[in-house]
Amino acid sequence: MKKNCFKKTNLSLLLFVLFLAPAVSWASLELTYPSAPDAGIPTLTANSTLGQTIKYFISWAIIIGAVIVFGSLIAAGLQYLSSTGNPAQMRQATSRILNSFLGLLILLGSYLALHTINPQLTIMEVKRTAVPQSVVVAYSKEAQGPPRTVSDAKEKEPFIKRLMTGSKNLLNKWSKNLKFKITKRGSIEEINFADFELDSFSFLEDETGKKPPLKIILYPFEDFQTSKTIGSQKYTYPAKEITPESTSVLHEDIFFRREDLVGTTVLDENGNNYRIEKNDVPTSPKGILTPPLSIRIIGNGPGVYLYEKTYNGTTPVLQNEVYFYRSYEDFRTRTVDDDIDFNDKITEIEIKNEASDYLAVLYEDPRYEGEFRLFFQNKSRMVGTTSQEIGNVKATAIGSSKYTALIKDSNGDTVIDEFGKVKEPSSLFLAQLADDPSVCQEVRLCTGPEYSGDCLVYLPAGKDIDWKEEKENVGLATTTIPFYQAQNIPDSQKVHYKNEKSDGTFEIIERDADFNDNIYSLQIKGQCLVALFDKKIHPNRNQCPAQRDQCWAGGSGPGKNSELFDLSDPDLNPNNITSCKPIKGIGFWTEHSCASSIAVFPYRRDISSGEGSGATRGF
Structure with missing residues (x-):
């Protein structure tokens, strides 16, 4: 027995050494280790860290162990089925099955232990596959025309600059110093950037002939700025946009004619200083032709586009733009490309649907909170x-x-309409609406927890409740689901409830119910997004948003305690919609429900940020 145990110990030690040997020597060897497709297990290299190495071998150990356990279970099961009449074989098969399950428990325990110590050791996630080649390039005149395909770009490699690979956004700033080359004094057309050789941009086609869903935004100044103040004079030049659909992009299309360079000292062709005077600036067309000093490449596909615009008089000037294809819970953590802070600066939204029908919800606060x-x-x-x-x-x-909508008008005032109000957005929830409203089957608002007390039952048009399936003594009042438009929750309502008799039958009895600021549970059946607002919708909302005070009761908006839900919540008490404090008691504020109006949206699915969403607490 001791000898057998000693052999098992030696075997375990040998396997342990063989398993860890590559982990000890990986740093000094140029080996190619296998990788698990789409499992998030990186291939080890000489530059891999110790943590990456540990994760690599642990991940493979779990995968291989699971395969061995599964195979052992199958073999033991076959042995058990074929050992009828042979008790010894049946006992052996039973023992193998038990040992296999024990091995499975050990694997599970190892995984949970590692996950508790450091979740990153066990996370295996499916990752997006990056596009393997550049899809946007800038080229010079020597390229003799824009490259159209990857192979064409390779042939013109000396004359192009690759701007984007895969799905990464680009922040590319040209020279920080304005260096001009002057070949002929007095002829301003000859003044150009000495180190700017690029002539235009090109979107490369894939093997099917399609161009990428991207667009290029060019800015006249560094750091994505469109304005510059010199003394008391402010100079503004709108950003330029280039898309794959642009028919022709010429040298002049990507340059800016700037008037703010008067008084700037530049270098001539001999490296001598030269001061640009007012009479050096052309008047027709007006300004000195200069290249963009910062450039961004962003998505141009279906989704949501948020803009920051300022106004030069009545003319809108694009300052910044960002593209979203999924929800994002905190704009403060997103710096587009390198250094664009987009939090609290959005003035306009655009929805690009194509084959989808998007619902975008902009929240005042991060993590889908606030108005x-x-x-x-x-x-x-x-x-x-x-x-x-x-x-x-x-x-x-x-x-x-x-298709666009203003968040702030040209005067900088926040737009309020019957769909809500957001002054300085900080998070975005994105969902796809369903073409067929019947995917949303029923919504209930109840005055008690666990759908008790009295309930408002919102049903599709033409449908009614089945009293046989209803609970006793729960008052019900039915109405049609308020799709897409807010509807006030009635202050009081006649409800009917089921009263069971001793003979097994039941009767329907009527009573009065109070729903005013008295909703404490929400039940959703089907695919419904339910918006609960803490203000009533104004009866003259057809005059909204032209008259801001005609949108919501009180004239301000739907209220900061409003929430959006996609799942049932048997107890709304921890939520914002039940945390209103309009009445001060003896030394404290009393909290109660303030659900005053409701709107329902049939939806296909939410486009998650992957960062979690408290579904029953809104998004």
Whole structure:
């Protein structure tokens, strides 16, 4: 027995040494280790850290161990089935099955222990596959035309600059010093940037002939700025945009004609200082032709675009732009590319649907908290049994495919409409609306926890409740689901409840119910997004947003305690919608529900940020 135990110990030690040997020697060897496809296990290299090495071998050990246990279970099961009439074989098979399950428990225990110590040791995530080649390039005149494909770009390699690889955004600043080359004094057309050789930009086609869903934004100044103040004079030049659909992009299309260079000292072709005077600046067209000093490449596909715009008189000037294809819980943590702080600066939203129908919700605070406003495209939608034009994101012009909505107007005032209010957005929730409203089957608002007390039951048009399935003594009042538009929750309402008799039958009895600021549980059946607002919608909302005080009761907005839900919540008490404090008691504020109006949106799915969302506490 001791000898057998000694052999097992030696075997375990040998396996342990063989397992860790590569981990000890990896740093000094140029080996190619296997990787698990789409499992988040990186291939080891000579530059891998000790933590990456440990994660690599632990991950493979768990995978291989699971395969061995699974194979052992199958073999033991077959042995058990084939050992009928042979008790010894059956006992051996039973022992193997038990040992296999024991091994499975050990694997599970190891995983949980490692995850408790450091979750990063066990996380295996499916990652996006990056595009393997550059998809946007800048080229010089020597390239003799824009490269169109990857192979074409390789042939013109000496004359191009690769700007983007895979799905990474680019922040590319040109020279920080304005260095001009003057070949002929008095002829301003000859003044150019000495070290700027690039002529234009090109989007490379893939093997199917398609260009990437991207666009280039060019800025006249560094750090993505469109304005510059010199003394008391402010100079503003709108950013320029280039898309794959641009028919032709010439040298002049990517340059800016600037008037702010008067008084600037530049270098001539001999390296001598030269001061630009007012009479050096052309008047027609006006300004000195200069290249962009900062450039951004962003997505141009379906999703949500948020803009920061300022106004030069009545003319909007694009300052910054950011593209979202999923929810984002905190703009403060997102610095687009390198150093753009977009938090609290958004003035306009654009929704690009294509095959989708997006619902974008902008929140005042991070982590989907605070007052919010819902945005979705204005189009014909089914409301009850009729079709209506509903939505606040509208086409910029007749026949235009661009749908936008203002968050702040040209005066800098926050826009309020019947879909809410957001002054300085800090987080975004994004979902896809369903074409068929019937995916949302039922919504209940109840005055007690666990869907007790009295309930408002919102149903699709033409449907009713089945009393046989209802609980006794729970009052119910039915109404049609308020799709897309806010509807006030009644202060009081007649409800009916089921009273069971001793003979097994039941009767329906009527009573009065109070729903005013008295909602404490929410039940959702089907795919419904439910917005609960802590203010009532104004009866004259058809005059909103032209008259801001005609949108919501009190004239300000839907209220900071408003929330959005996608799952049932049997107890709303921990939520913002039940944390209103309008009444001061003896030395303290009393908290109660303030759900005053409701809007429901049928949706296909949310486009998650992957950072978690408290579904029953709103997003």
